[in-house]
Amino acid sequence: MSGRDSLRVRYEALVQAHAVDLHRFAYRLTGKMDAAQDLVQETFLEAWRSIGSQSEPGKELAWLFSILRHRWAHQRRDSSRRIQTRDDSEQLHQQPSPEAAVLDRMIHTERLQSALDALDPPFRETFLMVFMQGLTCKETADALGVPLGTVLSRVSRAKEAMRKSFRKGKQRSASPSSETMGK
């Protein structure tokens, strides 16, 4: 088998094994099916172009996620979307809601994606890396180049913002308040 043939076989195996997981992640990140598909295609195109340089067995998925997140960051820069971040050092630990597992009820609704869309990109990315990519907070901190405390704070605040978003959705509140981490 030639070098190119073996690369093609490796590529096809990567698509079979990881495309669905990456698409789910991309959809939660972008909030749109077509944008998610474009992002996944860009990711695999870049993966194909540099597949020869990826030689660490067992690290393929992390490598693909890394490409995807870089492509997403690139897209966001291109579209000049204003990313409004808040002071990560500010701790925000709310009381659990009276409805103990309010997020559970999102399972059967489309509100989960709306709540995700309402998060600032760095919060959404951090939250999804922990809850979808399955990274530990330490691994997430290393990948993003931020302190561990920042990751913990972002995840905690993302969850709380999603709870608020969900509760507001239920109450059909018209306008988001300044407390939310809306875009």
Add this chain to the structure above:
Amino acid sequence: MSFPLDMLARLQELALMPTDDPERMRFVAELVSADEETRACWAAVLEEDNALRIALQRTEPPVDLLEKLQKLPDANTAGKKRSASFSIPWPVAAAAVLGVLAIGGYLIWNVYQPPKGHFVQLPKAPAEIVGRITSLTIADYLAAPPLDVASSDPKTVTASLQARVGDKMPFPVILPAAPTDFHLQGGSILTLGSGLAVYTAWMHNGHRYALFQFPPANFSMPKEFMREEPQPSPAQSALATYRLALWPGKPGGICTWVAIGERSTDHDPFSLSTY
């Protein structure tokens, strides 16, 4: 609620740590002697995190995604730049593609060939379908749907569920001859995948179990496949907390069974499969 905020924050941090983290393991060991409110709060934090992980997986990619991705290399060369060594005539390129397909097919054929032996080995269920079934059934297990019929009497539950489902399923409602220490709580008819499913709730040693019976067509599942217990992965991290078993059955018609229980218990959910 008067639970201290700093303690709640600590529980949330611990819940995000890997289950084998020494700090988390130490905390879990100490939970035995903790007060009831702390234990309840810890359980709520874990349950919320698991529900979120499962809910996030609930999205279906376009049906042609894999096909499009597989075609990407046809229009692009591997490596960062187009190398002269790849500027080859199209008949040679076509032959190379055919070669790759032939070799790939040969490799795949060999990988998926059942080992030779005296018995015919059933194929493994497709991972993608198992993943969908896992996500949806664990979500239902966590949501603990209200029971259409609450009774510990198998005959009562079977008759009630059969009356509700009518002839909308290609098999009769069956309850397994579960071990005697599994106690039936009741059941419901749910929507699972593209059709209906029979859901029954069970208790064993204070732990909750759920059993689902549904037509394989709900998920385009093969009618016959090898029993399996999916293992945790980044995409199915809920399986680190919950055990799930799938197997095919033929109780008067072909169906798929799924049983779920907590991973922390010793009891194998397959023990519900003795129908």
